[in-house]
Amino acid sequence: xxxxxxxxxxxxxxxxxLYTMLSSRGLDCIWIRERVRExxxxxxxxxxxxxxxxxxxxxxxxxxxxxxxxxxxxLGGFPGPYSAYVFRTIxxxxxxxxxxxxxxxxxxxxxxxxxxxPDGSQSIFTGEVKxxxxxxxxxxxxxxxxxxFIPAEGxxxxxxxxxxxxxxxxxxxxxAVQKLxxxxxxxx
Amino acid sequence: xxxxxxxxxxxxxxxxxLYTMLSSRGLDCIWIRERVRExxxxxxxxxxxxxxxxxxxxxxxxxxxxxxxxxxxxLGGFPGPYSAYVFRTIxxxxxxxxxxxxxxxxxxxxxxxxxxxPDGSQSIFTGEVKxxxxxxxxxxxxxxxxxxFIPAEGxxxxxxxxxxxxxxxxxxxxxAVQKLxxxxxxxx
Numbered sequence: 001x002x003x004x005x006x007x008x009x010x011x012x013x014x015x016x017x018l019y020t021m022l023s024s025r026g027l028d029c030i031w032i033r034e035r036v037r038e039x040x041x042x043x044x045x046x047x048x049x050x051x052x053x054x055x056x057x058x059x060x061x062x063x064x065x066x067x068x069x070x071x072x073x074x075l076g077g078f079p080g081p082y083s084a085y086v087f088r089t090i091x092x093x094x095x096x097x098x099x100x101x102x103x104x105x106x107x108x109x110x111x112x113x114x115x116x117x118p119d120g121s122q123s124i125f126t127g128e129v130k131x132x133x134x135x136x137x138x139x140x141x142x143x144x145x146x147x148x149f150i151p152a153e154g155x156x157x158x159x160x161x162x163x164x165x166x167x168x169x170x171x172x173x174x175x176a177v178q179k180l181x182x183x184x185x186x187x188x
Numbered sequence: 189x190x191x192x193x194x195x196x197x198x199x200x201x202x203x204x205x206l207y208t209m210l211s212s213r214g215l216d217c218i219w220i221r222e223r224v225r226e227x228x229x230x231x232x233x234x235x236x237x238x239x240x241x242x243x244x245x246x247x248x249x250x251x252x253x254x255x256x257x258x259x260x261x262x263l264g265g266f267p268g269p270y271s272a273y274v275f276r277t278i279x280x281x282x283x284x285x286x287x288x289x290x291x292x293x294x295x296x297x298x299x300x301x302x303x304x305x306p307d308g309s310q311s312i313f314t315g316e317v318k319x320x321x322x323x324x325x326x327x328x329x330x331x332x333x334x335x336x337f338i339p340a341e342g343x344x345x346x347x348x349x350x351x352x353x354x355x356x357x358x359x360x361x362x363x364a365v366q367k368l369x370x371x372x373x374x375x376x
Contacts, residue, residue, distance in 0.1 A: 037228075037238075038228040039225055039227060040226040040228050040235075040270070040273070047228075050225075075278050076276065076277035076278065077277055078278050079277075081228075082273060085230070085268075085270060086266070089263055089266035089268070090264065090286060094266075097288070098278060098282055098285055100285070
C-alpha cells in the first residue's frame, strides 16, 4: 500500500529530517513549503492539531505537520512552544545568558506531529528527549537551538555536531515519527 | 445612543484599565472573563483580529479584545506578542538579566484593540508608548512588565508606580482606546 505524505513546513531542516525517516520506510513525501497559522499555547499537541486542520482544509488528506520546542526546566519551560521566535530574537546567546550561574541545565526537546489521513482522521504523535544545555554552541548541523543541546543518551556531542542520521537516532522528532510509522503499519 | 461593550479578557488588570476608560465615556461594559484562542504572530493586530472573530462567533456583536506586548529594541523586539508567556516563565528577573550590560534600554509597549460592532463590522485600533527599561522593578500597580517600564513622557516613575488613572494618561492601551472612542463618536 503506497502512502503519500504531504509534509507542510517552511523549515528546510525539519523537512530534511522528516523526509529522511519517512522515505526510508517507503513513503512518498511531498514538501509543501508553506507556513500555516499556529495557535499560542503551551501544549504542542494543541498547536499542531489546529494547524493540521487548517492544512487539511487547504491541501486535503495525507498532510503531516510537526511542531517542536526546547523546554528548559530551570526557566519554567521557556522557550517552549515559542522556541523559533526566541531563536530569531534573543538567539542562542540570549538563552545562554539566561542560564549564567544556573546550576540545573536540564532541558527537553519535545515534538508533536499531526497527521491527517486521506479519509480525514486526525492523529497526534509526540516524542521527547532529555538533555543538558552546553556552555557554548558547538556544531553547524540541525537548526534552532541544536548547537547547545546535548542529549543525555549521546556521547557528549550536541545535536548540531551530528549528521541527520545520527540525530534521528535520539531526537524528539524521530521518536514522534516512530509512533506515526507504527500507526501506519510500517515498523518492525 | 447607548453602546454596550463586551470586554473579553481573563486579565483583571486589563479589564480594570479598559473599564475605567470606556465607562467614563458613558459606555456600558460587560466583562466576559474568558480566554479566546490566540494566533502566533509578530503582528498584534493580526492576533487580535483572529481572536475577535472567534469571540464574535461566541458572544455576538459588541465584543472588544485587546492584545499588547513589550517590544525591547536591543532584543529584536523580544518578548513582543509573547510577553505574557515570557512573564510567566523567566519573568521580570529574566528580562533584566538579558539586559545586563546592554546600553540601549529603549522599549515600546504596543497595544491592538479589535472591536466588532453589533452589525459585525470589524475595526482595529493600535497604540504605542516609548520608554526605557528600569534597572530594578519598582511599584506594585499594573501587571506584567509594568514594574520595569518607565514611559518617556512621564516623571520617571514606572507604570507600576502609577494609579490606573495616571497610567491611562500615557499608556499604549489608552491610546488605542482613544481611537476606538473617536470611531464611536465619543470624544471631544
